[in-house]
């Protein structure tokens with residue numbers, strides 16, 4: 001995958017971010033006139049050790065990933081943070097932070113994204 005790569009290891013959990021190009025823009029009218037492809041950040045990995053799940057570490061790692069997305073967006077106009085949920089069961093985890101389906105017209109596609117405006121709101125609270 002293109003772009004930068006960073007990994008945050010908190011001992012019992014980690015995330016990995018990569019640069020991402022969105023060739024088909026999300027169904028969002030604000031992006032219809034943008035040049036293509038659009039830049040974004042991808043949450044390529046997020047995992048918490050089974051023994052530590054349910055203690056808030058996953059949320060802290062996700063907030064850290066969102067914070068880093070905002071830093072990137074200040075440099076290259078990234079449109080948000082994308083993720084491919086590993087299973088349908090993990091979708092509600094992302095929904096609670098307002099991740100949206102990347103393509104609402106295609107229900108077979110699990111990919112989700114957090115628009116940069118929402119990322120900014122989350123890091124400013």
Ligand SMILES: CC(C)(COP(=O)(O)OP(=O)(O)OC[C@H]1O[C@@H](n2cnc3c(N)ncnc32)[C@H](O)[C@@H]1OP(=O)(O)O)[C@@H](O)C(=O)NCCC(=O)NCCS
Nearest residue numbers: 046047048053054055056057058059084085086090092093
């Ligand atoms: C998904 C995962 C990262 C969550 O980490 P965690 O440390 O257990 O999550 P947290 O304790 O920070 O939970 C934060 C909130 O998310 C909720 N949550 C956690 N897992 C959830 C799930 N699968 N579905 C819905 N909500 C979930 C928690 O209840 C908590 O909500 P609350 O604050 O209202 O109680 C972790 O379960 C994991 O590593 N799973 C296996 C790998 C995986 O699926 N990674 C995602 C790849 S896309």
